[in-house]
Amino acid sequence: MDKQSFKVLTGKTKRAALVFRALNHHLRQQILSYLIANPQTDVTSLYKKFHIEQSVASQHLAILRREGLVSAQREGKRMLYSVNNKRLEDVEKIADRLLAASSSSFR
Numbered sequence: 001m002d003k004q005s006f007k008v009l010t011g012k013t014k015r016a017a018l019v020f021r022a023l024n025h026h027l028r029q030q031i032l033s034y035l036i037a038n039p040q041t042d043v044t045s046l047y048k049k050f051h052i053e054q055s056v057a058s059q060h061l062a063i064l065r066r067e068g069l070v071s072a073q074r075e076g077k078r079m080l081y082s083v084n085n086k087r088l089e090d091v092e093k094i095a096d097r098l099l100a101a102s103s104s105s106f107r
Helices: 003-023 026-037 043-050 054-066 085-105
Strands: 070-075 078-083
Touching: 003 026, 003 054, 003 085, 026 043, 026 054, 026 070, 026 078, 043 054, 043 078, 054 070
Parallel strands: none
Antiparallel strands: 070 078
16 A cells, blocks of 8 residues: 555544444434434434433534434424434444454454
């Protein structure tokens, strides 16, 4: 691998790490699980459900949105949040491939 290719690779891995970091947080995992069961949920429902401040719920939703794991749709004055199932499936496939590759290299 040449220097330029390595530079591109490190940029990609940094970006991918942000997606995995977004998933690797207990509250965000709970939010995603809740949104899977309750699509089109507003932030008020989330902060009441998890007994957190509205700003905390909004911050976590912003992280999930930035990484494409959650989408938002405006309905009147409310923003309704749903899980981006395709994105979660893609992340799962990547994780499976990484784990399979690492386990086979240690045999």
